[in-house]
Amino acid sequence: MRLDKYLSSATDLSRTDVKYLIRNKHVLIDGEICKSISFHVSDDQTVELDGEVIEQPGPRYFMLHKPKGYVCATKDSEHPTVIDLLDEPNKEKLQVAGRLDIDTTGLVLITDDGQWNHAITSPKRDCKKQYHVTLISNIDEQTVADFEEGIQLRGEERKTLPATMEMLYKNEVLLTISEGKYHQVKRMFAAAGNKVSDLHRKSIGAIDLDPDLNEGEYRRLTATEAQSISEKP
Ligand code: URA
16 A cells, blocks of 8 residues: 555545655654655555554454453453453454453453454354363363263253363363353363363464463464454355
8 A cells, every 4th residue: 555545544644744744754664764655565564653653444353361360351340351451542442252261371362353253252163272271180081082072061051062182191181172151161171070270272263372472462463363263154
């Protein structure tokens, strides 16, 4: 997109104002002054106006490494929320796609795109979530078989969808499920007579938690990561 159009569509400034600002060295592209109003801005370039990064309006997709103690809600009277960890404008438009409990850590996706959110949370879309689960007691073979078969949780009409387990230690597994019922992982292990002592989400669909993100840190999803969710029908 042409630089003058890029700036006028992403801000309240008129095309005339924008041209003046560009010519008078207020605009940087990837850190370098750009005085050309017809400069073509590509997707991977950063545009700054008077020191502020200017982005095109459009859906936003973030991944966050959730620490313990934060709730996956937009507002909460008692606890800090995952949204509090974001330094972004218009935070009231953001929603959490697939909640984690207050004591669960790991990957949380946040967006202002409702359809994309639905593709993650709807059981019909079969979007797999992988958890690293640490348990109080060792896991037996029967539990592995029962999880693959589906577990009848109290208060639910149907059994859970098949879940797969990869054993890491006798009391630690990588569990993959494709639903997100309330406290699902904890309830599944409770139904098997065990108890979750630590829970961490590693991935949602093809999106893995970025190992460079420390707890409490976040970043935008790449276009490939965001599209990996919406590609399914
Ligand atoms: N299942 C749970 O029990 N808790 C979570 O936070 C996520 C999945």
